[in-house]
Amino acid sequence: MGNVNRKEAAEIARKLLAWYHEHKRDLPWRRTGDPYQIWVSEVMLQQTRVETVIPYWTRFIQRFPTIEALAAAPEEEVLKFWEGLGYYSRARNLQTAVREVQERYGGRVPDTLAEISSLSGVGPYTAGAVLSIAYNVPLPAVDGNVFRVLSRIFLIEEDVSKPAARKKFESLAEFLIPPGEASDFNQSLMEFGATICIxxxxxxxSCPLQTLCKAYAEGMQEDLPIKAKKKPPRAIDILTGIVRNGDGNRDGERVLIVRRPQEGLLAGLWEFPSFEATPGKSPAEDLQHSLRQQFAMTIQVEQHFANMQHTFSHLHWNLQAYSCRLSGTVETTVTAADNWRWVPVGQLGDFPMSAVHQKLAKLLQGLV
Ligand code: SF4
Incomplete structure (x- = not known):
C-alpha cells in the first residue's frame, strides 16, 4: 500500500483543495476557530450524519459555549442536550475530558498529540481532527470517509476493520497533507467522502479526482473499501413496565423511572423499568417478579401498552411495554432513591432518556 510519490500526492491534494474551496458546505462549526467548539463537533459527528448534528451542536454550544461552562454543568443536563444523538458515552467522556483540560491545561485545549491523546475518550481520530482543524497540525484524521476515499483512489484491497490497516491508512493520509494546509486538507478529504465519494x-x-483514481480505472469503486462483515446484532426480548401510582387522575399520577448504571450501554440515562424477558414466563408474571425483586414493589399488569424495536451496534431490542399499577400505597412525592423516582407524567421530559424510552414517554403523555 501507499505506492504514491510526492508528485502524485501533491496533485491529489491540489485538486481536492481546489474542489473543497469551491464546494464546501457552510457548516456552523466551520465558522469558528475555537478548538473546544471544533472538538464538540468532531465528537458529535462520529457515527452521526452532519444534518443530524447541526441542531444538536448549535443548541449544545449555546448552552455550553466554553470549556468552563461544560466543565461546570451537571452531567444530567449534558446528557439531556445529547438526548437522541446516541452513543452517550461520547458525551460523558467529553465532559470528563473538558474537566481535565480545565484542571491540567488551564482551560486551553492542548495542541500537542501527546497531551490531547491523554484526555478521556480522545482516540487517534479525534486527536488528529482537532489538532489539524483547529491548530493546523499536520496529523491525519482517518474516519470511515477517509478509509473509503483512500482505498478507492489508491485501490487498496485491505480489510479496513483490521487495526494494522488503520496504521497504514494513517501514514498514507499523513503523507498526502500538503505543507501548511492540514486544516483544510483534512476537512476536504472528509467533505469529499461525505458528498462525492459516497x-x-x-x-x-463529477469527481475532480476521476483521472487519478485507480479504483475507477479498474471499475472497482463500488467494491471498496473491503470491510469484514460484522456479526449481526444479538436480539434480546425486553419487558418494560409503565408503572403508575396514583388515583387515575392525570394530575396526581406518577410513573416510575429508573436510572441505568453509570457504566455500560446508555449509562446514566433514565428509563421505565426494563428487564430481559425470561423464556417460558408470561410477560405479566415476569414483570411482577422482576419489579418485586428489584424494587420490592407489588404491581398489577393492566394491559399491553406498546411494542418498540431498537438496534444498537451489537444488540437489537424487541421491547414490549405494559401498563402497570402499583398495588397498595407508597409515598409518591419523594425521591425514592438515587436511581429510581416517581415522576409526574408531565415532567418525564426533564429526564435524559434513550430514544426508545423517550418515545414511550411521549406516548404516555399523549403527544404522539
Ligand atoms: S472517481 Fe469515483 S471512486 Fe474514485 S475518488 Fe472519485 S468518486 Fe471516488
Missing part, C-alpha cells in the same frame, strides 16, 4: 454509487462522473 458509500454507495460514488459520484465518479
Amino acid at each position: 458509500p454507495k454509487h460514488p459520484r465518479c462522473l
